[in-house]
Amino acid sequence: MDRGMAGSASRGRLNVEVRRHGASAVVTPMGELDHHTAELLREPLDRCVGEISPRVVVDCSKLEFCDSTGLNVLLGARLAAEAAGGGIHLAAMRPVVARVFEITGAEAVFHVHDTVDAAVAE
Numbered sequence: 001m002d003r004g005m006a007g008s009a010s011r012g013r014l015n016v017e018v019r020r021h022g023a024s025a026v027v028t029p030m031g032e033l034d035h036h037t038a039e040l041l042r043e044p045l046d047r048c049v050g051e052i053s054p055r056v057v058v059d060c061s062k063l064e065f066c067d068s069t070g071l072n073v074l075l076g077a078r079l080a081a082e083a084a085g086g087g088i089h090l091a092a093m094r095p096v097v098a099r100v101f102e103i104t105g106a107e108a109v110f111h112v113h114d115t116v117d118a119a120v121a122e
Contacts, residue, residue: 013037018044018052021120024089025052030062033070041070045077045088054086057119061092066100078110087111091119 014037015030025048029041048056058074078088089111093101101107113119 014040016041016044018048020052021057023053024055024057024120026057026059026116026120028059028062032065033063033073034065034067035069038069038073042073042076045073046080049077049080049084049086054081054084055089056081056086057089057091057113057116059091059116060094060097061116063094063097066097068100068104071100071104071106074110075106089113089119089122091116 013032013034017028017030019026019028027041027044027048031037033041045056045058056077074088074090081088090101091113092115093112098107101110101112111119111122113122
């Protein structure tokens with residue numbers, strides 16, 4: 001499997017890494033996803049769906065915070081990925097991030113996995 005880096009970006013409180021893992025793109029946001037940093041995640045998600053793979057795994061293990069703006073970025077990426085024949089898979093969410101998805105009901109529209117390996121294997 002190709003596990004090479006496809007790219008990375010950083011802006012203050014959020015770093016984003018992108019790599020290929022087999023047929024999937026794995027996007028790892030690290031830090032706080034909010035109104036000020038959301039665009040830093042939107043751009044690689046859009047690029048992944050359009051250029052790398054419409055099947056994207058978002059490794060949430062290093063995501064410390066997610067507000068409604070971050071949730072909207074992920075929801076938009078989900079729509080784009082599904083339109084391209086793929087999907088957005090969320091993996092390894094910390095409890096504080098998972099709670100946002102539970103409260104809003106958004107967990108019902110995503111593929112949610114306990115680990116990145118489980119998400120990639122599905």
